[in-house]
Each structure stands twice: as C-alpha cells, then as structure tokens.
Amino acid sequence: MKSYTTRAVAFVASAALLALTACSAGSSTSGGPSAGGDQSLSLGLVAEPASLDFTTTDGAAIPQALLGNVYESLVKQDESGKIVPALAKSWTVSPDRKTYTFDLVDNAKFSNDKPFTAADAVFSINRVKTAWTTSLKAAMDVVQEAKALSPTQLQVTLTKPSNGWLFRMTTRIGAMFSETGVSALATEPIGTGPYKFSKWNRGDSIVLQRNDAYWGTKPYFQQITLKYFKDPTALNNALLTGTINVITTVQAPEALTQFTSNEKYQVIEGTTNGEVLLSFNNSKPVFRDIRTRQAIRQAIDHKALLDTCFAGRGKLIGSMVPPTDPWYEDLTGVAPYDLAKAKSLLQASGAAGATLRLRLPTLPYATSCGQVVKSQLEQAGLKVQIDQLEFPAAWLTTVLKNADYDMSIIAHVEPRDLGSVFSPTYYTRYNDPELQQLLAAADAGDEKAQLDNMRKAGRRLSEQAASDWLFLLPNLIVADKNLTGLPQNAITENFDLSRLARS
Amino acid sequence: MLVFGFLAVLPGDPARVALGVNASDEAVAELRRQFGLDRSLPVQYVDWLGGLLRGDLGTSYVSKAAIGPQVFDRLQVTLILVVAAMAIALVLAVPAGTVMAARHRRLSGVALSALSQVGVAVPAFLAGILLIMVFAVKLGWLPANGWTPPAQDPAMFLRQLVLPALSLGLVQGAVLTRYVRSAVLDVLREDYLRTARAKGLRPFPALWRHGLRNAAVPVVTVLGLQLATLLIGAVVVERVFVIPGLGSLLLDGVSQRDLILVQDVVMVLVVAVLLVNFLVDLLYVALDPRLRTGTR
Numbered sequence: 033m034k035s036y037t038t039r040a041v042a043f044v045a046s047a048a049l050l051a052l053t054a055c056s057a058g059s060s061t062s063g064g065p066s067a068g069g070d071q072s073l074s075l076g077l078v079a080e081p082a083s084l085d086f087t088t089t090d091g092a093a094i095p096q097a098l099l100g101n102v103y104e105s106l107v108k109q110d111e112s113g114k115i116v117p118a119l120a121k122s123w124t125v126s127p128d129r130k131t132y133t134f135d136l137v138d139n140a141k142f143s144n145d146k147p148f149t150a151a152d153a154v155f156s157i158n159r160v161k162t163a164w165t166t167s168l169k170a171a172m173d174v175v176q177e178a179k180a181l182s183p184t185q186l187q188v189t190l191t192k193p194s195n196g197w198l199f200r201m202t203t204r205i206g207a208m209f210s211e212t213g214v215s216a217l218a219t220e221p222i223g224t225g226p227y228k229f230s231k232w233n234r235g236d237s238i239v240l241q242r243n244d245a246y247w248g249t250k251p252y253f254q255q256i257t258l259k260y261f262k263d264p265t266a267l268n269n270a271l272l273t274g275t276i277n278v279i280t281t282v283q284a285p286e287a288l289t290q291f292t293s294n295e296k297y298q299v300i301e302g303t304t305n306g307e308v309l310l311s312f313n314n315s316k317p318v319f320r321d322i323r324t325r326q327a328i329r330q331a332i333d334h335k336a337l338l339d340t341c342f343a344g345r346g347k348l349i350g351s352m353v354p355p356t357d358p359w360y361e362d363l364t365g366v367a368p369y370d371l372a373k374a375k376s377l378l379q380a381s382g383a384a385g386a387t388l389r390l391r392l393p394t395l396p397y398a399t400s401c402g403q404v405v406k407s408q409l410e411q412a413g414l415k416v417q418i419d420q421l422e423f424p425a426a427w428l429t430t431v432l433k434n435a436d437y438d439m440s441i442i443a444h445v446e447p448r449d450l451g452s453v454f455s456p457t458y459y460t461r462y463n464d465p466e467l468q469q470l471l472a473a474a475d476a477g478d479e480k481a482q483l484d485n486m487r488k489a490g491r492r493l494s495e496q497a498a499s500d501w502l503f504l505l506p507n508l509i510v511a512d513k514n515l516t517g518l519p520q521n522a523i524t525e526n527f528d529l530s531r532l533a534r535s
Numbered sequence: 536m537l538v539f540g541f542l543a544v545l546p547g548d549p550a551r552v553a554l555g556v557n558a559s560d561e562a563v564a565e566l567r568r569q570f571g572l573d574r575s576l577p578v579q580y581v582d583w584l585g586g587l588l589r590g591d592l593g594t595s596y597v598s599k600a601a602i603g604p605q606v607f608d609r610l611q612v613t614l615i616l617v618v619a620a621m622a623i624a625l626v627l628a629v630p631a632g633t634v635m636a637a638r639h640r641r642l643s644g645v646a647l648s649a650l651s652q653v654g655v656a657v658p659a660f661l662a663g664i665l666l667i668m669v670f671a672v673k674l675g676w677l678p679a680n681g682w683t684p685p686a687q688d689p690a691m692f693l694r695q696l697v698l699p700a701l702s703l704g705l706v707q708g709a710v711l712t713r714y715v716r717s718a719v720l721d722v723l724r725e726d727y728l729r730t731a732r733a734k735g736l737r738p739f740p741a742l743w744r745h746g747l748r749n750a751a752v753p754v755v756t757v758l759g760l761q762l763a764t765l766l767i768g769a770v771v772v773e774r775v776f777v778i779p780g781l782g783s784l785l786l787d788g789v790s791q792r793d794l795i796l797v798q799d800v801v802m803v804l805v806v807a808v809l810l811v812n813f814l815v816d817l818l819y820v821a822l823d824p825r826l827r828t829g830t831r
Binding site: 080082083085089090106165166167170218219234235236259261262263265269270272273280422424425428429432433514 | 548551552558559562564566575597598599600605608609664667671672676678679680681682774775776777779780783784787790791792795
C-alpha cells in the first residue's frame with residue numbers, strides 16, 4: 033500500500049495552497065490576532081445563556097455573566113464567604129431576628145438613568161413572588177412585608193427568623209431591578225452595576241461596557257467581551273492564539289499542561305461550590321438499607337477516581353459542604369476506601385450481586401467518572417448497568433423529574449444546597465426528619481446555633497450515606513500572566529469582572 | 536409534518552429545561568401553559584403552520600425573542616461559509632479534474648487522482664482540526680476560531696473565514712474533482728472531440744472549446760447535491776470553529792428542546808435545498824440548448 037506517501041503528498045500540496053490563501057487574506061492586518069488593547073478584555077466561558085432573564089430561566093450562565101456586573105444586590109459575599117455591604121451600606125437585625133433594616137446608598141443609578149431608591153428594592157423583592165417562575169423564588173417566601181421607610185431606608189419583615197434569607201439575598205434572588213426597567217429582561221437587562229449591557233451576539237458573545245456613571249469604584253476595563261465556547265479544545269485554542277485572555281472554567285483538566293508549561297500564562301486553582309455526587313435514589317428498596325449505601329461509598333477509591341477521570345484536579349470531600357462554607361469539616365474519613373468491608377456490608381444487606389442502573393447525563397465528567405465507578409463497584413460484587421441520557425433535556429425529565437434511576441452522577445453547583453438536594457421531594461428522594469430538624473434549627477438560630485447545626489447536618493448526611501460525594505469541582509482558571517483580580521475560589525454565582533485589571 | 540412529529544415524541548420538555556435542576560412541578564406546568572405546550576398537538580401544529588404562511592416564524596420558548604431575525608442572521612453566516620467553501624471547491628476541482636482526465640494514463644494524473652481519494656476520505660471536521668493545529672496554534676498565522684461580521688471588520692472577517700471555508704472546501708473539492716475527472720473522460724471519448732482534434736486543435740484547446748460545456752452538465756448535478764451536503768457539513772464545522780451559523784442554532788435548539796426554533800430551522804434548510812435544486816434545473820437549460828427546445 034502506498035497510502036502513506038499519497039497522504040504525505042496530499043498534505044504538502046494542501047499546505048502550499050493554504051499558505052497562499054493565508055497570505056492574501058491576512059495581508060491587510062499586521063501581526064497576529066489579538067484580543068483587544070489595554071482597555072478591553074475577552075473572557076472565554078462555557079455555557080451561553082439561553083436568555084438574559086434569570087427571573088424566568090434557570091441555569092448558572094445568566095447570573096455568571098450579569099450578577100454583580102450589570103445587576104447588584106443589597107448585600108454580597110466577599111471572597112471568604114462573608115456577607116458584606118453592596119447597595120445597602122449597612123443593616124440591623126431586630127432582637128427577634130425577624131426585622132431587617134437596610135440603609136441604602138444614595139448615589140446609585142440604573143443604566144436607564146433612574147436613581148436607585150428603597151421603592152425599587154421593595155419592587156424587586158415583591159416581584160420575586162409575583163413574576164419570577166424559577167423555583168429559586170421560594171427563597172423569598174419567608175418575607176412577610178418589604179417597605180420603604182424613606183428613599184434610602186428599607187425595612188423587610190420575615191414570617192420567621194431565617195439566616196438563609198439574608199444569604200440568598202447575595203444571590204440572583206437579591207438582584208435589584210428598576211421599576212421602569214423590567215419590560216425586556218430577556219434581551220435588555222438594566223441594573224446599577226459597574227458594567228452596562230451593550231450587545232449580545234447570539235451563539236457567540238455578550239459585550240459589556242464600563243458604566244462611567246457607576247456609584248462605586250469604577251472598573252479598570254472599558255469593554256469586556258464574554259465569548260462562549262461549547263468545545264473545550266476550541267476554548268483552549270482561542271487562548272493559545274490570543275483571541276481571548278482568560279479561560280474562566282477549564283473543562284478538560286488533562287489539557288492543562290500546555291498552559292502550566294508556558295511562561296505567558298498563569299493557572300489559578302481553587303475550590304468551588306460544585307459537589308460531584310454519585311446520587312442514590314433513596315426511595316428504591318435496595319437503597320433503603322443503610323449498609324448498601326455505606327458499602328458503595330467504601331467500595332470507591334476516591335483518590336484513584338479523581339486521578340483517572342479529572343486528572344487529579346479537584347478536592348475530595350466527604351459530605352455536601354465545600355471548604356469555603358463556615359461549617360466545613362473534613363469528613364473524608366467517615367467512609368474510607370475499604371473493599372473487604374464493602375463486600376461484607378453488601379453480603380449483610382443482601383444487595384451483593386444486585387444490578388444497579390447508573391443513568392448518566394451526557395457531560396464529560398459524568399461519562400468518564402461513570403466508567404470508573406462501574407468498575408470499582410463491580411469489584412465489590414455489584415452489577416452496574418450504564419445508560420447515557422442526553423443532558424439537559426432527557427436527563428432532567430427521566431432522572432430529576434421522574435426519579436427513574438438507581439444512581440446518577442451530577443455536579444450540584446448551587447451554594448449551600450445541602451437542604452434542597454437532600455429532600456424527600458427532590459430526585460434523591462431522601463426522607464430524613466432528623467436532618468430537616470437540624471436544618472430548621474440552623475436557619476432560625478443565631479450565628480453559633482447555625483454553625484453547630486449545619487455542622488451536624490453535614491456529618492449526618494455523610495454518616496447516613498445519603499449519597500456518595502465523588503469530589504468537589506476545582507476552580508480552574510487560565511489567564512494572561514499580567515491579569516490581576518481573578519478569583520481564587522469560585523464561591524459566588526457570578527464571575528466578578530469589576531476587580532479585573534492589568535498590571 | 537414529519538419534523539413536527541419527531542420533535543413531539545422526543546423525550547424532554549422545553550419548560551423543564553428552561554427551569555433547570557431546581558424546578559418544582561407547579562412551575563414547570565405554569566411555564567408549559569405560557570409556552571402553549573398544554574394544547575393538543577394538532578392545535579400546536581396548525582398554529583405553527585399558520586404562522587409560517589404569514590411569514591411569522593414564531594417566538595422562541597427559551598430566549599423569548601422572535602425567531603425570524605435570528606434565523607435570518609444565522610442563515611447569512613452559513614451561506615457565506617458555504618459559498619466560500621464551494622468557490623474553493625470549484626477552483627480546486629475543475630482544473631485538477633481536467634488535468635487528471637487528460638493525463639489519466641500518466642503518473643501525474645494518477646498521483647492527483649490518489650490525492651483526491653485521500654481528500655474524499657477525510658471528514659471536514661477532521662480537516663478543520665488539523666488546519667487549526669497547524670495554521671493557528673503552531674504557526675499563529677490565522678485565528679483558531681470565531682466570527683466577525685464583514686461590515687464590522689472586513690480584514691478580520693476574511694482571516695477568520697479562511698480556515699473553516701478551507702476545511703469544507705478542500706473536502707468537497709476532492710469529491711468534485713472525481714466527478715469532473717469522469718465527466719471530462721467521457722467527453723474525451725466523444726466523436727466531436729475526435730473531430731476537433733482531427734481539425735488540428737491541440738488537446739487542451741479542443742477540450743476548452745468543445746468539451747467543457749458538455750462535461751459541465753453532470754458536474755452541475757453533483758454540485759447541487761453537494762451544496763445540500765455542505766449546508767449539513769457546515770453544522771459540524773461551525774461547532775469546531777465556533778461560528779454562530781444556522782448549524783449551531785439548530786444544535787442549541789435541539790439541546791434546549793426549543794421545538795419551534797428547531798422546526799423553523801429545518802424548514803429553512805428544506806427550502807434552501809429546494810431552491811438549490813431549482814437553480815440547478817435552470818443551469819441545465821442554460822448549459823444545454825437541447826433541453827430548451829423540449830419545452831416547446
């Protein structure tokens with residue numbers, strides 16, 4: 033066969049032709065392609081929003097782009113997870129922990145030129161209950177009344193004390209809208225933030241312009257382009273060829289070496305709120321026996337799994353609490369890898385030899401980790417049958433809504449989602465009155481009570497083996513070396529653009 | 536009707552996709568009502584078809600924006616890409632195919648022929664990945680991906696167009712070369728060409744004056760079919776090169792179960808293919824006078 037030579041000929045010929053075309057097309061610009069000058073910045077992101085309206089469309093992509101950048105909330109989280117002032121300069125809590133009084137900044141303006149006042153805050157809070165359709169709106173159910181005491185003072189009364197409410201006000205639920213600026217949220221977001229929405233090239237990018245009338249410290253960059261890439265290789269190539277300056281989320285950690293070994297780039301590695309669960313359907317008879325659940329946890333060698341399916345990046349966790357939450361404790365020792373123990377637990381519970389359906393969403397980490405889980409569980413004496421379900425559409429309907437599954441693998445990326453994920457009505461079908469009590473006590477109590485009860489809740493989940501926690505997704509960012517202000521840990525819903533600068 | 540039927544039985548619910556992993560059943564039911572998904576399928580179908588006849592492509596479930604302008608925008612991008620690819624394919628195929636036919640018993644003809652076989656075997660997306668690796672990542676001559684509207688920055692537009700158009704055009708060119716070769720070979724064996732040679736014309740001028748027009752008829756047929764293939768091939772290449780064309784709109788629509796959008800895009804593609812076939816028929820008549828008398 034002479035296919036090698038013909039292929040070589042083909043390659044040389046096409047290369048020559050390409051070179052010709054390349055020269056003529058590139059002749060009108062000088063130098064290589066570059067992402068903007070000193071005043072502008074391009075970021076590469078993964079999931080493009082389907083709409084710009086997070087009041088009716090769920091998903092992390094919209095708040096990632098807009099919250100904190102275009103929209104602001106009364107309070108926000110700093111890098112250590114503490115709740116700090118934003119549009120509210122300060123606030124007080126009544127002794128019965130039911131009434132919050134916020135003093136608002138007096139110089140904030142919406143991008144439609146209307147000033148921000150307490151009336152807008154009342155409007156925004158009430159609107160969550162009336163106009164939002166995503167189920168996150170339930171976080172506002174605890175509010176009895178919001179009223180404007182003066183243009184710069186807002187009073188919110190709750191039906192019962194709730195620590196969770198103030199925290200949720202740092203998320204998209206707390207975003208402040210203008211009374212006259214909600215007519216076209218899906219295409220024209222209007223907020224008070226350091227950046228103004230400028231343009232959305234659907235299927236490609238969102239462009240933000242600096243808000244020169246911003247009430248706080250004005251950001252460094254004049255223009256920021258958020259470019260969306262579905263293909264991780266295309267995303268990497270865009271940084272390598274200078275089309276973008278930052279990869280905000282590295283999708284394929286095994287490809288990271290091409291950046292770590294290159295002087296031009298910095299690699300940031302921290303933690304996120306994204307717990308990758310091997311979730312159990314706790315309503316299935318096989319999972320009602322705690323010994324089966326424990327056996328599965330102990331049959332998995334998490335370190336080996338992380339090395340194989342996520343290139344060793346990420347952090348091992350033993351429960352639903354990421355290290356940036358105040359009540360984190362290292363619970364990886366609760367169910368250590370022990371194959372012999374797992375086998376005997378399975379014998380005792382009678383689940384040895386049972387066939388479990390592992391229904392995976394078509395996401396890269398789920399597909400690759402699923403194979404490892406299967407082989408490790410089969411060593412312990414279970415049979416695992418893998419199905420792939422198209423994500424999001426098919427997976428959401430089959431697993432999330434109908435709970436037609438035994439096990440699945442998915443990352444839960446919401447902050448402080450312990451209570452919502454392990455609930456009897458959610459797809460985990462985890463019915464545990466004791467856990468519910470701990471969570472209720474944490475929400476109602478003072479700071480110390482919250483800390484104690486949340487810590488107990490985290491431990492209980494781990495000891496009860498309500499699911500297995502494969503690992504915590506890492507915050508992996510690659511960027512131009514001279515860029516500053518990138519977040520070490522990704523613990524908020526938004527990607528904060530206001531602190532980015534070039535040194 | 537077929538498209539509508541298939542999409543209706545596809546698992547997955549646009550309302551649930553829009554509301555994500557935390558959605559309550561009540562919220563999903565409410566959104567289904569807003570989308571009009573609680574109506575019976577025939578009602579939905581008639582509603583959509585009625586809109587199409589009025590030139591109204593409807594409103595997307597997911598983005599809540601009118602679909603018409605979106606599809607139109609994306610269609611332009613895809614058309615530019617397809618036309619550029621076709622141009623490359625033609626520029627490549629016509630001379631190469633002719634030379635291959637004229638020299639089909641010599642080494643140069645055989646070598647070209649083998650080369651085109653390689654081109655036929657390589658899928659466009661693989662060609663794209665190879666081109667990116669060599670010309671964007673290694674050499675840094677051209678951007679690896681992206682799209683700039685020509686009105687905004689013509690130079691950047693051209694630079695970004697080169698690699699995707701090449702990866703589609705080289706492959707299609709290779710396929711087309713095979714057809715040009717066999718068409719020209721057939722023509723070479725015709726009596727009138729032998730007569731032309733006998734009059735004293737040298738081989739290439741004879742082919743040029745008497746042969747090419749005759750050879751063009753079968754090639755145009757293939758060209759029409761290939762244009763349809765290119766529209767589909769563009770879907771994959773658009774993903775590799777991150778180009779906001781019709782293909783990426785279609786893929787996003789499917790994954791979000793934005794059913795109206797998917798139906799519209801498929802309709803537009805069908806209309807485009809029909810148009811191409813119509814144009815090919817017109818070209819036949821222009822190329823071959825015999826077909827014109829047939830209509831009298």
